[in-house]
Amino acid sequence: MRRLGELEAEIMDRLWRWNRPATVREVVNDINKDRDIAYTTVMTVTNILYNKGWLLRGKSGRAWLYSPVRTREQYSAALMEDALGASEDRPVALAHFVEQMNPDEVSALRKALRAAKRQDTA
Structure with missing residues (x-):
């Protein structure tokens, strides 16, 4: 995008x-x-x-x-997905991204991951 x-x-x-x-x-x-x-x-x-x-x-x-058509948050998420996709090593790029997050953002990420896990098991 x-x-x-x-x-x-x-x-x-x-x-x-x-x-x-x-x-x-x-x-x-x-x-x-x-x-x-x-x-x-x-x-x-x-x-x-x-x-x-x-x-x-x-x-x-x-x-x-x-x-x-999309929310601001959906637009932001698509930009992040594209940025990760530009890397040859997505896990490393994601790790670098997470290292730059503040504690509140890390907490929000953990919450989102828990919610995604619940959706996968449902």
């Missing part, structure tokens, strides 16, 4: 944060609070995200409403 570009990430961040369908106009207005960007630029990139399968869209009157 290719990492999102800068504007793609900005658009997706808003949609993930808002947790509701939104129009291009809403996204543009929010981005313009921090920097100027043209409506057509955001519309083009949003359409690209839709064509790549990142967004769903549905009509609301004359406007399209966009919503993410």
